[in-house]
Amino acid sequence: MSYKAKIQDMRGEIRAMNKLIPETAAAFGDLSKVVKEGGVISLKEKEYVALGIAISQRCEPCINFHVEALMKAGASREELGDVLAMSIQMGGGPALMYAAHALAAWDELAAPAA
DSSP states (O other), X not given: OOHHHHHHHHHHHHHHHHHHSHHHHHHHHHHHHHXXXXXXXXXXXXXXXXXXXXXXXXXHHHHHHHHHHHHHTTOOHHHHHHHXXXXXXXXXXXXXXXXXXXXXXXXXXXXXXX
């Protein structure tokens, strides 16, 4: 399954869950908004932190979402490489495997639509 399809499927699952627990979904959405808009570091830097955590936690859907967000925030593939290297250094072999997922997602999402 492509990364684009995985992202789309996960969004569908999240929408269904949000309908079941709307208060929780709204609270999480509010938290996300406040965290992304506040503080002194840029949104791109925050997304790099989130990606590093997603890799260390081995959350492929999180990796996919944060790679997509990084692309929208103006990140470069080279910057991504630095973050992946740091994630691997901190997380060892498991981080290496999930960092490869992050790079594959980036490359697929960056490719021109067929």
